[in-house]
Each structure stands twice: as C-alpha cells, then as structure tokens.
Amino acid sequence: MSVMNKLEWRGVSKQFGAQKVLDGLDLAVAPGRSLALLGRSGQGKSVTIKLALGLMQADAGEVLLDGVDVTHLPARERRASFASIGMLFQGGALFDSLPVWENVAFRLINADGVGRREARERAVEALALVKLAPDVADRYPSELSGGMQKRAGLARAIVGSPSLLFFDEPTTGLDPITAGAINELIRDRVTSLGCTAVSITHDMVSARVIADEVAMLDGGRIVWRGSAGDLDHADHPLVRAFIRGEPLEE
Amino acid sequence: MASLSQVLLGPVAALGRATRDALASVGRVARFAGQGIAAALTPPWYPRQILSQFLSVGFYSLPVVGLTAWFTGAALALNIYSGGDRFNASTVMPQIVALGITRELGPVLAALMLAGRVASAMASEIGAMRATEQVDAMVTLSTDPRRYLIAPRLIAATISLPLLTLITDIIGIAGGMQVSHYLIDLAPGIYVTNTVDFITAWDVESGLIKAAVFGFIIGLMGCFHGDNAKGGARGVGRATTSAMVSAAVLILASDYLLTSVFARP
Numbered sequence: 001m002s003v004m005n006k007l008e009w010r011g012v013s014k015q016f017g018a019q020k021v022l023d024g025l026d027l028a029v030a031p032g033r034s035l036a037l038l039g040r041s042g043q044g045k046s047v048t049i050k051l052a053l054g055l056m057q058a059d060a061g062e063v064l065l066d067g068v069d070v071t072h073l074p075a076r077e078r079r080a081s082f083a084s085i086g087m088l089f090q091g092g093a094l095f096d097s098l099p100v101w102e103n104v105a106f107r108l109i110n111a112d113g114v115g116r117r118e119a120r121e122r123a124v125e126a127l128a129l130v131k132l133a134p135d136v137a138d139r140y141p142s143e144l145s146g147g148m149q150k151r152a153g154l155a156r157a158i159v160g161s162p163s164l165l166f167f168d169e170p171t172t173g174l175d176p177i178t179a180g181a182i183n184e185l186i187r188d189r190v191t192s193l194g195c196t197a198v199s200i201t202h203d204m205v206s207a208r209v210i211a212d213e214v215a216m217l218d219g220g221r222i223v224w225r226g227s228a229g230d231l232d233h234a235d236h237p238l239v240r241a242f243i244r245g246e247p248l249e250e
Numbered sequence: 251m252a253s254l255s256q257v258l259l260g261p262v263a264a265l266g267r268a269t270r271d272a273l274a275s276v277g278r279v280a281r282f283a284g285q286g287i288a289a290a291l292t293p294p295w296y297p298r299q300i301l302s303q304f305l306s307v308g309f310y311s312l313p314v315v316g317l318t319a320w321f322t323g324a325a326l327a328l329n330i331y332s333g334g335d336r337f338n339a340s341t342v343m344p345q346i347v348a349l350g351i352t353r354e355l356g357p358v359l360a361a362l363m364l365a366g367r368v369a370s371a372m373a374s375e376i377g378a379m380r381a382t383e384q385v386d387a388m389v390t391l392s393t394d395p396r397r398y399l400i401a402p403r404l405i406a407a408t409i410s411l412p413l414l415t416l417i418t419d420i421i422g423i424a425g426g427m428q429v430s431h432y433l434i435d436l437a438p439g440i441y442v443t444n445t446v447d448f449i450t451a452w453d454v455e456s457g458l459i460k461a462a463v464f465g466f467i468i469g470l471m472g473c474f475h476g477d478n479a480k481g482g483a484r485g486v487g488r489a490t491t492s493a494m495v496s497a498a499v500l501i502l503a504s505d506y507l508l509t510s511v512f513a514r515p
Contacts, residue, residue, distance in 0.1 A: 080392065
C-alpha cells in the first residue's frame with residue numbers, strides 16, 4: 001500500500017506575462033522527509049512555495065496537501081489549513097512594530113485565541129529552542145542581528161508544532177558560522193518535530209545538512225532528483241555546475 | 251511605416267486604453283473598499299490594533315489639527331473684518347465664522363491635514379510590510395491582513411475624523427472670537443451667545459457626516475495604495491505620494507457632492 005504524500009504539486013503551471021516560470025511541475029514530498037529545492041535564480045523556486053502556501057494562484061494544475069487540493073480552497077479554509085504549516089521567510093519577515101515575543105506568538109494570539117500570558121511563555125520556550133535568550137523576547141526586530149532575526153523567524157515557524165515547514169533561503173546573507181548554526185537548528189527542529197520540510201536554497205552546504213532529498217528545478221520542471229548523498233555523483237550537467245560553482249556548459 | 255488608419259485611430263486607441271485603465275482602477279478601489287467594509291463590520295476584530303490606530307490617527311493628529319483650526323478661524327475673522335466691512339459684514343462676524351467653520355472649513359481642513367499625515371503614513375507602513383513579505387507572513391500565520399491591517403485603519407479613520415472635526419469647530423470658533431475681540435472689541439460672551447443662537451444642529455451634523463466620509467476616504471486611499479505598492483523602496487515612495495494626492499482630490503470632490511446633497515434652501 002502506498003503512503004499518501006504530505007505535499008504534492010501536480011502539473012502546476014505559472015506564467016507572468018510572457019514568461020513561463022513553472023511548466024507542468026510535478027513534485028511530491030513524503031511525510032517526514034526534508035526536501036531541498038535547488039535551482040538557478042529566476043527558475044521559480046519561490047513561486048513553487050508561494051503556490052503551496054496560497055500566496056499565488058496557479059494557472060493550471062493542483063497542489064495537494066495531505067491529499068486535499070488546496071488550489072481553489074476559499075481563503076478562510078486555506079487559512080485554517082495553515083495551522084499545521086510553518087514558514088521561515090528569506091528576510092525573516094518579522095513584524096517590525098511588534099516585540100520579538102509577539103512575533104513568535106502571533107499565530108497563537110491572533111488565530112488560535114491563546115491568552116497573552118500563555119502565548120508569551122510559549123514564545124519564550126520557542127526562542128530557547130532556537131538558542132535565543134529570554135531577554136531577546138522584549139526587543140524589537142530592528143534591534144537584532146541578521147542571524148538572530150532568522151532564529152526568531154524559525155521560532156515563529158515552529159511554535160505551533162507544525163507538520164509541514166517551508167524554508168526560503170534560510171542561510172542567505174549570513175556568515176558561514178551563523179549559517180552553520182541555523183542549518184543545525186533547522187535539522188534539529190525538523191527531526192524533533194518529525195515534520196515534513198521543503199527548503200529553497202542556493203547554499204550547497206545548507207542543502208546537505210538540512211535535506212534528505214534534493215530536487216533541481218529548471219525550465220519550470222524538476223530536471224533531477226536524488227538523495228543528498230547522491231549529489232556528488234549526479235551526472236546532470238546543471239547539478240554538476242551547481243555543486244562546483246562553475247558556469248553551465250550550454 | 252504606419253498606415254493612415256493607424257495614424258488616425260492611434261489617439262482613439264490611446265484614449266480607449268486610458269479609459270479602460272481608469273475604469274479598472276475604479277473597480278479595484280471599489281472591490282478593495284467592499285472587502286475592507288466587510289472586514290470592518292464582521293468578526294473577528296482586533297481591539298488592540300483598532301485602539302492603536304485610534305491613537306495614531308486621532309490622538310496624535312490633535313496638535314496639527316488644533317493649530318490649523320485656530321489659524322483658520324482667526325484668518326476667516328480677519329477676512330470678514332477687512333473685506334466684509336464694505337457691506338457691514340463685521341457685525342455678523344461670529345455667525346459667518348461659525349457657519350464657515352462648522353459646515354465647510356472644519357471638516358475639509360481637518361481632512362486635508364489628515365490626508366497628509368495619516369494616509370501617507372498608512373501607505374508607507376503597509377507598502378513596506380508588503381515589500382518585506384510581512385503581509386505574506388501574516389497570511390501564513392492564519393491571520394487575514396484585511397482584518398488585522400486594513401479594517402482597524404478604516405474604522406479608526408472613519409470615527410476619528412468626526413471627533414477631530416468637532417474639536418476643530420470649537421477651536422476654529424475660538425480663533426475667530428479672539429480676533430474679533432482684538433479687532434472690533436466684541437466681548438467673548440457676546441460672541442459665544444451670537445454663535446450659539448445662530449448655528450443649528452444641522453450645521454454641525456452636516457460637517458460631521460462629511461468628516462466621516464472624508465475619514466473613510468483617507469483610510470481607504472492609505473490602505474489601498476500601500477497594499478498595491480510594488481517595486482521596493484521606490485514603489486513605497488510612489489504609493490505614499492499617490493495615497494496623499496488621491497485622498498486630497500477625493501476629499502474635495504466628495505465635499506462638493508455632499509454639499510450639493512446637504513444644501514437646503
């Protein structure tokens with residue numbers, strides 16, 4: 001008996017003006033697996049995630065979450081489905097008018113109806129899980145370094161114990177040491193929560209640490225997919241060029 | 251080389267495109283307004299956000315609106331003294347100041363000051379949130395940005411401006427009273443009595459109704475342009491300017507329409 005995929009893009013297409021970004025994308029992630037989505041800039045990696053999150057509408061195809069097509073769900077039901085999803089945005093996307101703890105507890109307070117006192121306690125616990133001290137809770141995002149903002153964003157993503165996590169360029173703009181720490185945190189949290197994860201990254205070190213599987217997106221489709229361990233033996237020219245950081249031989 | 255028909259029809263086609271784009275913009279604003287009103291009138295509401303917007307839109311606008319009102323009332327009284335003296339208008343200075351402030355200058359000037367201070371601030375804040383994916387983040391946190399960001403601003407602007415206008419009316423009349431005391435030695439007590447005896451409830455009410463409409467326009471333009479900001483910092487700057495200009499133009503246009511409706515023989 002086959003296990004139902006946690007998340008699946010089935011024949012998804014998306015076009016902006018004359019530019020076709022996704023062209024019948026087929027991609028599935030099994031429950032509990034961590035997938036890294038690689039690809040050159042402008043190949044539609046962020047669009048792929050935004051379609052799954054309902055932040056954009058696909059022109060064709062469907063996105064299945066736990067076997068349910070969420071492409072055309074009414075906004076209210078779609079928001080309800082987000083209860084089991086966490087997302088770490090590339091720039092952190094922390095609300096700069098709120099202190100860190102309210103950022104982390106945002107969903108708890110505003111969507112789940114948790115009281116502010118309990119929400120704060122849970123936010124401080126989540127901050128501890130990403131190695132941020134309790135005094136950070138009362139600071140504002142503008143008072144944090146880039147690495148701390150990423151950690152706070154990660155705390156916000158995991159505070160509701162989601163079953164599906166998305167990471168958009170989790171290590172972009174960070175020094176190698178901080179990036180390494182973020183990678184370890186992501187791996188640790190994904191493993192502890194036993195959740196499914198989809199990450200977009202250009203960082204091969206990050207992909208090797210946080211992913212079980214790697215897929216290469218190019219021309220609107222997946223052109224290669226394998227385990228993180230297979231990366232070094234991949235015979236696809238784009239994957240080879242990506243690993244070596246060399247120009248692609250056309 | 252363009253054919254004769256292309257040359258002749260070019261301007262018509264351009265006019266058609268401009269008309270279509272303008273109608274599409276009106277449609278987008280109307281849709282946004284409808285969604286905003288629906289979000290403002292139905293739960294869930296976010297009381298902290300609404301309170302915070304009341305402080306930002308209403309309370310922090312008091313100094314600028316108060317100063318504007320005083321100077322406007324004083325300048326109006328001066329004009330009546332210097333220009334209206336030709337037909338003895340200075341004898342009815344309290345009445346003219348009261349009528350001018352409550353029916354027209356109070357709501358319009360308070361609204362224009364708020365368009366500059368509040369609509370632009372709303373557009374830049376929401377635009378910056380769009381540019382930095384904070385609005386997208388809110389959606390992924392199971393929270394509707396229309397309810398969390400837009401509705402509180404519309405509610406606060408629509409309710410705050412009539413309250414500010416009421417204060418504007420009082421301060422504007424006080425400005426006129428001070429000038430009339432200085433220029434024509436009219437006792438403040440007599441000035442107040444003349445004002446109260448003359449103005450009707452409708453003079454004040456019509457100004458407050460106008461103010462509520464202007465407040466909604468300010469909130470709507472600030473939120474709409476911020477929500478539709480594109481292209482990073484430059485786009486946010488454009489949205490800020492557009493919010494302020496469009497709010498000011500719509501305030502003046504709707505002022506004429508409302509005055510036409512309210513005008514009674």
